[in-house]
Amino acid sequence: MRIPLEEAAARLLAGDVVAVPTETVYGLAGSLSNSEAIRDIFRIKGRPANNPLIIHISHLDQLKPFGCQTDLSFFKLAAAFWPGPLTLVLPIEPKTILDSVRAGLQTAAFRMPEHPIALELIEKTGPLVMPSANLSGRPSSTSPDHVEADFGRNFPVLDGGTSACGVESTVMVLREKRWIVIRQGILVPEDFETVLGYIPEIDLGKKDSPICPGQLYRHYAPKCKLVLAKKFGPGIVLGYRDREYPQNEVMYLGSLRSPETIAESLYSTLRKLDEQGIEEAYVDMNFEEIGLMKTIGERLRKAAAH
Numbered sequence: 001m002r003i004p005l006e007e008a009a010a011r012l013l014a015g016d017v018v019a020v021p022t023e024t025v026y027g028l029a030g031s032l033s034n035s036e037a038i039r040d041i042f043r044i045k046g047r048p049a050n051n052p053l054i055i056h057i058s059h060l061d062q063l064k065p066f067g068c069q070t071d072l073s074f075f076k077l078a079a080a081f082w083p084g085p086l087t088l089v090l091p092i093e094p095k096t097i098l099d100s101v102r103a104g105l106q107t108a109a110f111r112m113p114e115h116p117i118a119l120e121l122i123e124k125t126g127p128l129v130m131p132s133a134n135l136s137g138r139p140s141s142t143s144p145d146h147v148e149a150d151f152g153r154n155f156p157v158l159d160g161g162t163s164a165c166g167v168e169s170t171v172m173v174l175r176e177k178r179w180i181v182i183r184q185g186i187l188v189p190e191d192f193e194t195v196l197g198y199i200p201e202i203d204l205g206k207k208d209s210p211i212c213p214g215q216l217y218r219h220y221a222p223k224c225k226l227v228l229a230k231k232f233g234p235g236i237v238l239g240y241r242d243r244e245y246p247q248n249e250v251m252y253l254g255s256l257r258s259p260e261t262i263a264e265s266l267y268s269t270l271r272k273l274d275e276q277g278i279e280e281a282y283v284d285m286n287f288e289e290i291g292l293m294k295t296i297g298e299r300l301r302k303a304a305a306h
């Protein structure tokens with residue numbers, strides 16, 4: 001159910017949960033200070049309680065109450081990339097943020113989204129927590145239709161069109177004076193070199209003890225079985241427009257020459273498999289995992305891991 005911005009703001013201030021557009025994916029928003037809204041977000045998504053939420057802000061002053069421990073590099077990153085698809089994890093004064101938001105950690109994750117509707121909304125409501133607006137484990141939502149497919153036609157959605165990036169924000173944390181990437185995303189490590197003077201390392205932690213708790217869980221997966229492959233038997237292939245598949249029926253993910261097109265349509269293509277009742281599909285993995293294709297490779301492996 002599409003609702004206007006004024007109604008979304010009023011509902012959020014009253015403690016409701018509303019789906020909100022961002023440039024990466026749609027978020028399932030609730031007011032940061034409302035414990036019932038937070039509880040409802042975890043319940044509606046079926047999200048494990050030990051997976052903390054990202055706090056979305058519309059200007060830097062909103063960070064003041066949390067006693068964030070920052071240094072100059074944080075301000076450089078914020079100046080260069082906010083608003084934008086970058087989430088920064090900071091040590092905070094724990095009692096200033098509900099335990100349920102940060103899953104009991106002494107840190108919290110912050111992001112300023114680059115979507116005019118999201119920013120206008122947060123100006124009216126104050127900081128909002130927003131996990132991706134999908135049932136836990138399923139592909140994220142990049143349109144209001146996806147949100148309604150997961151949560152029902154009556155679920156309130158603020159319509160901001162299709163998400164431009166299509167894949168989630170990059171999450172970084174400061175460790176011993178160097179930022180490290182703990183969730184790959186739309187921004188790739190090389191994007192930070194000019195601002196930081198180095199390329200942050202990617203450290204996803206160990207399989208059973210990731211640094212970013214969300215990495216523990218099954219993710220992005222359609223019901224359709226995905227077979228990641230470099231050669232294909234008969235059947236459907238998720239492939240690329242700049243390649244030919246004479247033996248197969250193809251669903252195009254985008255063009256390898258422009259990985260942004262692949263990111264943009266990734267989740268909607270995974271959702272389309274289920275909408276069309278397709279039970280099994282190959283995914284063409286003949287690509288070099290560099291830049292954004294490294295993030296996409298990671299998402300595809302997670303989506304295929306049943």
Ligand code: TXA
Pocket residue numbers: 022024025026027028051052053054085087089102105107108109111113130131132133167168169170171183211212213214215
């Ligand atoms: O692009 C995005 O980031 C989207 C849009 C809606 O902003 N949001 C999103 O939220 O992807 P979610 O909840 O699906 O993923 C948040 C990730 C999880 O993997 C979570 O574990 C991690 O951020 N995270 C949150 N707080 C953290 C913290 N204090 N330390 C480490 N990781 C944290």
Ligand code: MG
Pocket residue numbers: 131132140
């Ligand atoms: Mg998510």
